[in-house]
Amino acid sequence: MTDLAGIYLSIISYVNLPPADPLGYPVPAWILLNLSFLTLTWHLLAMNFTIGGAAILLFTLVRKNSDYRGIRHFFGSGLPLGVSYIITLGIPPLLFVQVLYGQLFYSSSILVGSFWIQVIPALIIAYSGFYYHKFKRQERPRWQWQIIVVSLILLLYIGYIYVNNLTLSMLPEKWLPIYSDNPAGGVLHHGEPTVIPRFLLFLSGAFAVAGMALIWRGTFLLRWGYQDEGRRSHSFGFKAFLLTPMIWLIAAGGIYGARPEDVAMMFAASNTTTTLLITGIISGLMAGIFAFVSLNKKKLIYPFVASWGIFGAMASMVIFRDLVRQTVLSPYFKISSIPVNAQWGMFAIFMVSLVIGLVLLIVLSVKVFPRMAEMARERFDGTI
Amino acid sequence: MADSSNTDGSKRRFLWILGGLGFGWLSAGIYPVYKYLSPQAIPDPFGEDGRALVERVTSAEVIKPGMGKNGAYGGHGLIVFRNQNGILKAFDSKCTHAGCNVEFQRDKIFCHCHGGTYNLEGKNIAGPPPRPLTELGVLEEDGLLYVYRLGKKKGDEVRA
Amino acid sequence: MNYPVWDIPFLGNGLIVAIIAIIHILISHLAIGGGAFLFVAELWSNRQSNGGKIREWLHDYATYFLVYTTVFGAVTGVGIWFAIQLANAEATSLLIHQFVFAWATEWVMFLAELTILYLYYYGWRKNSRSIQTFLAGAYFVISWFSLFIINGILTFMLTPGSWSLAKPDIFAGFFNPGFLPSLLIRSLFMFLLGGLFSLIIASRVSEDDFREKIINFSVKWVIPAAIFIPFLLLWYWSTLPENTVTLVKEGIRGIGGGRLEAITRYFWLAITSGVLIVIGTAIVAIRPKVVSIAGMIGLFMIAQFGVMGAEFFREMARKPYVIYDVLYSNSLWKQNSLNTDYMKTPYLEKAAWEPGIEPLSREHGEWLFRLQCASCHTRNGYRSIVSRTENWSGEFGYRWFLTMHESGVMPPFQGDDYDRAALSAYLVSLNGGFITADEILKKVEPEQSPADTLSLGEMSSGEKQP
């Protein structure tokens, strides 16, 4: 430990970390952390649904197999919503990370500024691409898959920029040279070996989530009595699901290969990390098993459990990620070191509005969804 | 018949004459307007002693080799400079390409408008200019500079 | 000061914020006004004989509304946030830490309004009339509350009222003097946008009478703004810092070396657009039959220019602060600026983000420019420093930095004589001049020599004697 501390001191001597914001934390850090964990998990679910969905949609567009018409339509009309929830659910985690790790996050964002701002135009183009596909699919069948390719690539590009920025925000010792070489923030990927595997790790869930969506769809179709389409949806969804563990293994292996001793240190440092890893893997397996079980069944409980499995896996990954960050940053920055000037009043307003909002949405959805289901059913009567 | 055609012919002839006369008178009437618009002849910049005072440049400002400046003489622009051999040189500053004013730059004469370049002898060496600059004779008298048209008898006398 | 400055050549980080903001403000207000329009139109259609037809048209409206607001509105909204992080991290950090839960609450509104909009749009054919009307209404109310929240934060930046770093009372900052007039102006403006947007959709209707019916309904949405905004503007005007007011008034005759001052130009742009929107709508109201798509898009784009004017005005009204009387545009805290020792210490000692350059070199000046000026000025692009320092001499700059704060639009200079000399030399060099910091210091040497000051002292004392 001591020798480590020595190293840290030597690092600190030339790391320039901006001071924390004068106002401090508005509520105790653990609240902020948990809020960010929850919302970030939501965000990742939406993100994975969209990216996985886009990939599957692309597949079905290229393979002009008429069996896929249903699936094509499902994602064709679903992806715009996916993007819009990526954005909306992406706001709170970004908000809380700026409260918790502001001085780190802002600095690294500026150091990659010219890319960070590209997220916006890229997102607009990708989003419009999905809407174009949704509205113009019937009229102009040409240029469909090319457009989806563009949108998909742009989404991946955005994800890559995010991983870059947030990785860089954990490595203050790299900042000053980067900035003095490039004050316009025009350099990405500063030879940090873990960037690519981390990127893959976030994407690994894509096929699981998109596949799960298909399994849900299949289950409903079976309940409405569309055997073929339902089974097709199930089997396709499950196949997609199976891609996830492979990608995950590659990513995890990549990270270990890049920084074996750090990873070892992580697990040595605390058994929370180990517990988290195990929870994650278990819930992942649970998701897989129940996804398999729900094949060709009308029961809603199986996909329900499977979905929670996915949620658990994602959540534990998110928390694990934050533990990594805190450990890596510990020499420069400790959350505990930041004062708390509580704004309980404002916090209460937020919590109340959050509860009211969620309740309202659930009530309304319960009222409206059956009608949407009717529409879906009619579409199938008209054979899509 | 014949009469009528004849009268027609005479009438036509008459009209022609009238027209011609009218045009003559018209042009005569327009002449003053034309003269009014056309520029008055600019007086010769060089006085009867064949030389013109250089404004905006004193000999002090071109005392050392490599010094040079834009100036004016009798309503025209010019550049005066002293070349490396210490000889005073003067050129009308109007670029022979598009009439911008050239600039003296130590080793060459340059025109910013289209990048025309002349050597220190006023010869056009690069860029669009078709002709060399018109050189002027230059001489100093108690701190003042005068220029004169080269190859002029009077000028030579003055120099002597 | 504490953060690196995102030094974007030619554009400058401020302009990038402005561009995104100008696009976003129009759409975000439309996103609320259009909601109101959908809600009222639902009610209206219920009472009309050809209600079904109206709702068919309304679906057309909703489609364009949905795509336009969700794709461009939502994304540019996040875009502003991204841009201000890069343009002024210090201010963003302060705002976030003060208003994080206000923003979080606004996010709840986003989540709700978005979901409700989708339920409304995708349930169009199946939902009962009552549900549809309710959804539209809910959408409008909730989205208006998101405006309510962000409006508090935006007006806080220009008129923080009794809020202070020492006593950061969030509610004092939120319900600041500018809050109410601004909120009302924005509310009326968003109704207006809802109407103008409807004119565009209406102009695509081929059947004359029906188009006329829709247009007569739509033009009414401009009336409230046309009547009340002038008075609200006066109210808003009265809440502005007086430095801003003088800037605008002086601008009419062109302060600061001539040129109608930018803030005044943009102010008049906003006013002109308002006037022309009213005139244009009046013409449409007189001749509803003859609207053309091009014309109606033109009318809508006038509003876009109005937003451009208003937004640039709002940005420049804060000069030289980013958060009025708290934080200067170049991330210098007001409280630090009052501390002379802090201001006079050599800048390189304070600057965290300079790569250890040697004093009085050209880099010295360059990095001073980057860290102290580049947050507002580019070298030769937007707010070009080159054009502003064209005929500067090294000494002039050296002296001017001491007094630039008195112009009322510039923050005070941080650093010692060496810094001033280095920066001045750098600016001269940008204009193609050649002078080093040392030369400047030598030239100004005599003025500062103790002998001088002594003689001055004698003179003054001499005057004192009877």
Add this chain to the structure above:
Amino acid sequence: MTYYSILPDAESRLHDHSKLFGKVSRYILRRYPVWPMIDHLANKVVPVHKHSVWYNIGGIALFFFSVQIITGVLLMIYYRPGLPWDSIQRIVMEVPFGNMIRSIHHWSANLMVFTLFVHMFSTFFMKAYRRPREFTWLVGAVLMGMTLIFGFSGYLLPWDDLSFFATRVGMSEIEKAPLIGMWLADIVRGGSDVTIDTIGRFYVLHVMVLPLLTLAAIGVHLFFIQVQGVSEPDSFASLPESRKRYRKYFTEFIFAEIPVWLFLGVLLVALSAAFPRELMPEADPFSSAPEGIKPEWYFLAQYQLLKFFPGKLEMVGLILLLLLPLGILVVPFIDRAIPANSRGRLVNRIGIIALLGLIVYTLWGWLS
């Protein structure tokens, strides 16, 4: 005293007696029975087809021209041809909103030239110049030419070093014209060089001669159009009468365009807010020329082309330059077939080449 009676069919189309508008129109029409004209104008129609949008461009140009008149008159109030630079300086620095008026004048001028180019090429590609509209086209061409002279003469008036040397260069191009070149240049400049005398001439040209001529020409141009009606492209003319759709010229077509004009008005204010016209240092005929002397963008193409013909070859360049206006003048008389025949299509291709050439050279000159 006798009143003319109002024709019964006309009576039927008037507002009713009670309305003020109706009263006034009756009062006037009794004294000035201009019904034939009103009828004629009221029956004017514009064909509706996928190219109809191009019919609006002329009106837009007219809008910019009226802005020019208003702002121009306002500028004249403070401008002094005797003290050109100082008076502009005063407008910019001291006169309230002076710089905004000036900037709007500047921007409106540029947009007007641009609009006229669009107008000209759209009429060209719609082949509206063919019989019986040859002279409408020729008058239009004259208007185009006069507008360019407007730009050239107005550019000198501020008398800052940029405009001074740019004009000097421009005049030297005129000098190179065969035979009359020197003589013409001297008449225009009022001397062998650009001096304060030149201002006198350009000023009168810019604020007196050209405006009168232009107004007259515009009058003729519009009169022709009113007499002949708007031209119909072949694709439309070939339609069966039943499928042809029209809009009323005044009550519908013009009305529909007004919001666009309002938008352009705001565009002008926005442009002059974002990019106000700068005033360079006062012109000094004797100092060396500043860098970056360039003519206004609408002369850049010619300017760029001439760069390729240095020295002796310059004549070739000038002749090449004359081809475009020449072509514009003769095209109505060489391409007359309706519907277009092979020659007509050839003319179109040439037109496309000319347009591309214009764009390419302008961009090139702008970037170089």
